[in-house]
Amino acid sequence: MDQTAFVDALRALVLDKLSSDLADNWQNPPGRFPSGDRLARAEWLKQLSDADRSYVEAFGSEAARFALFGVLAILDGARKIEDLSEGHLELRHIQ
Numbered sequence: 001m002d003q004t005a006f007v008d009a010l011r012a013l014v015l016d017k018l019s020s021d022l023a024d025n026w027q028n029p030p031g032r033f034p035s036g037d038r039l040a041r042a043e044w045l046k047q048l049s050d051a052d053r054s055y056v057e058a059f060g061s062e063a064a065r066f067a068l069f070g071v072l073a074i075l076d077g078a079r080k081i082e083d084l085s086e087g088h089l090e091l092r093h094i095q
Contacts, residue, residue: 006093010068010072015061015065015068018061022061023057027042028042029041075091077089
């Protein structure tokens with residue numbers, strides 16, 4: 001798997017699926033006993049208009065894109081977690 005295929009797979013499996021998963025989880029919190037915070041947010045979302053709800057979902061999707069970009073920038077070496085003068089980060093796909 002080369003870099004392009006890796007990024008394409010992340011985009012398809014994480015970002016493209018995010019909008020529907022995010023909306024489902026926010027409106028119907030998963031788990032047997034969702035936290036009070038999650039239930040309160042779900043109730044708040046249900047009271048929003050469709051337009052406002054789509055804005056909230058867009059903010060969530062954009063935040064996920066920025067987070068994924070940040071992780072990829074760390075893997076690429078463009079962002080540093082720490083001083084790696086004695087080594088480097090490496091991600092490998094081995095078959």
